[in-house]
Amino acid sequence: MLSTLILSGLLALNPFAAPQPRAPFVAPPAVAASLEPCRLYGSVYLERDPNRRGFCFGAVYEEPEEAFADVLVFPESNKLFADKPGLWYFTETRDFADYVLFVSPNRGLADFSISYTKVRSFAGCRKQ
Template identity: 80%
Template sequence: MLAELLVSGLLALNPFATPAPRVPFVAAPLTSLEPCRIYGTIYLERDPRRRGFCFGVIYEEPEEGFADVMVFAEDNKLFADKPGLWYFTEARDFADYVLFVSNQRGMADFSVHYTKVRSFAGCRKQ
C-alpha cells in the first residue's frame, strides 16, 4: 500500500515531463471597427452601464465636414441595405448592430452625422 502511494505521488509530480514554456502576456491588438460595413437595423444605446454589450461606440457629430459616416434614417428596414442607410429600432434584440452613443469624441470608434437627403448617405472618402 505504501508503494502504491509513492507511485501515485510520483506520477502526480511527474518529474520526467518538461514544464511548458512560459509565454508572456501580450495584449492582442483589437481589430479596428470599419464604419463602412455597418448598415441595416441599428439600436442606439445611451446607458453607460450597457456599453460593454455594444458592437461599437459612435459620436454624433454636429458638423457634416468632420463626420466619418453620413447617416440617412430609413423608414423601412428593407431599404437599409447600404452603408449609411440605417433603420433605427426601439427593440435592442432585433437590431443588427447595437451602437453606444458617446458624448466624448475621443472615446468613439467613429463619428456620424445625420442627413435628410438619401443620396448623401454613406462613408466619407479617405
C-alpha cells in the same frame, strides 16, 4: 469491503495524475474583428446607457456638423431599404438590431462619428 471503497475513492480522486492544462481564453469573433464604420448598414440600435457600453458593438459620436463626420447616416423608415452603408433603420429594441452602438458624449472615446442627412444619396462614408 472497506478496502475496495478506499481504492475506488483514490481512483476517483486520482491524486497521482498530472493536472490537465487549461485552454487559453479565446475572444469571440465580434470582439476580435476591427470596427469598420463604412460597412455598417441595416438595423441599428443606439444605446445611451453608459452601464451597458460593454455589450455594444462599438462607440459612436453624434457630430452636429456634416463636415466633420466619418459617416453620413440617412434614417430609413423601412428595414428592407437599409441595404447600403450609411442607410440605417433605427430599432426600438436592442434585440432586433443588427448592430448595437453606444452613443458617446465625448468624441475622443468614440470609434467613429456620424451625422444625419436628409438626402438619401448623400448617405455613406466621407471620401478621404
